[in-house]
Amino acid sequence: MRRTCALLLAILLGLPVPGCGDSSDDDTMRVIVDHDGAFDDIKALLYLLERPDVEILAITVSGTGIAHCPVAAENTAALLERLDAPDIPVACGRSSPLQGTNQAPDIWRDVADTLGSVTLPEPRALAEVDAPALLIDTIEDAAAPVTIVALGPLTNVAEAIQSQPDVLDNVAMMYLMGGAVDDGGNVFYGNAAAEFNIWADPTAADMVFATQVPITLIPLDATNHLPVTPYLYEAVAAHSEVSPTASFVAEYLDATPLFGGMYHWDELAAVVATDESVATIEERNLAITLEPPGAEGTTIEDPAGRPVRVASEASRADFDALFYEALLGTSDPGIPTWNPDAVVTWDGTDCVYEGPDPLPANLYVRLDNESDGFLGLVTGAYNAGTTRADFEAALAAAEPGEPDWWLSSTQIVVPAGARDVWPLRGGEGLTALCYIDPSRVWEIAGPRLPED
DSSP states (O other), X not given: OOOOOOHXXXXXXXXXXXXXXXXXXXXXXXXXXXXXXXXXXXXXXXXXHHOTXXXXXXXXXXXXXXXXXXXXXXXXXXXXXXXXXOOOOEEEOOSSOSSSOOOOOHHHHHHHHXXXXXXXXXXXXXXXXXXXXXXXXXXXXXXXXXXXXXXXOSXXXXXXXXXXXXXXXXXXXXXXXXXXXXXXXXXTTSOTTSOHHHHHSHHHHHHHHTXXXXXXXXXXXXXXXXXXXXXXXXXXXXXXXXXXXXXXXXXXXXXXXXXXXXXXXXXXXXXXXXXXXXXEEEEEEEEEOOOSTTSTTOEEEOTTSEEEEEEESXXXXXXXXXXXXXXXXXXXXXXXOOXXXXXXXXXXXXXXXXXXXXXXXXXXXXXXXXSSSOEEEEEEEEOTTOOHHHHHHHHHHTOSSOOTTEEEEEEEEEXXXXXXXXXXXXXXTOEEEEEEETTEEEEEESOOOOOO
């Protein structure tokens, strides 16, 4: 059912009417958040909820991303209840992409569904309409153009366009987390050149790109500057009592193990939406590849493509200040900067380790990835009886996965251009491996296998 604005009531009381927007000439950004329930989506949503200059008009949940819908929608409604957030309508979208069968692995989706098994109250009632209808209603009811912050696949937005082609006319800007323009993608089990959100429903992304709505894209090119490191965990733990939001984030992080390879994807999109100075933004002509099969979902530069504002070169210091100010109430959480005990450098040809050997029990290692691909640092131990021949045979076979003669201790993975410091669990009995892919692995510190 279409909501109607109680204009007379607003005039008499001099107040904005919830769900109808506000024509007052203030600095409040009216936002619709479209997310898919993943680890980064939740933190991005919390950031926007805590911003005093942001009013979230509606939250739509994509069922084609990481978490399943309506589980993610109910989790969102329960989270709003736990935080005593304003009454914000929440709606769920379809579970399948407009075309194709691309989807995240089941294990990713199942983990996201649990929301870290954090304590949540009974969820608030979901909206009586589905996500595309809620998008349409909210945009139409807004007295001034709204901003969409889209953090997952664009299925809900595309379905709204299908239902009402001019629905985005009242949208001032869409901030989209998605795509990989100059950097490589992150869909390693599908199209390796694609970024997940676009790849999950490329037809939907193409449909959104075909509109005239202004788009600011926050691709992997920008988010690759912002890995999730233990700094986040330590900062939140040090300030977990300052607010219900900080308390929830601390509980959420406690239940969510850290590993190399996670980035502040959606968090950066939310921060850029509120302060674009955190990244460099330039206009590029982009298109979404829909064929051939296996290549769909790639974001490419195309002279005939549509103009898109593309974020890059994100500032870690500026991002941290804005993000932590919102979530923890301070732009400086007081966590000391780590000085590395060792450095691993990969230039695309040689992997060089400079540091203590054998490995101490604990150390900080800076990974400098000067190549155009990924760099992995793995520590672990060889099982008894492992030979150099076993090692060389594994490289020749180049099969993914951990061989049965190796027991991992720590795994850190960073993308091209990364230069980050990580804590590493070492010990005299552990070997450190520089891992590029299953056929390119080097022993760089610790016990080496004897030459046959």
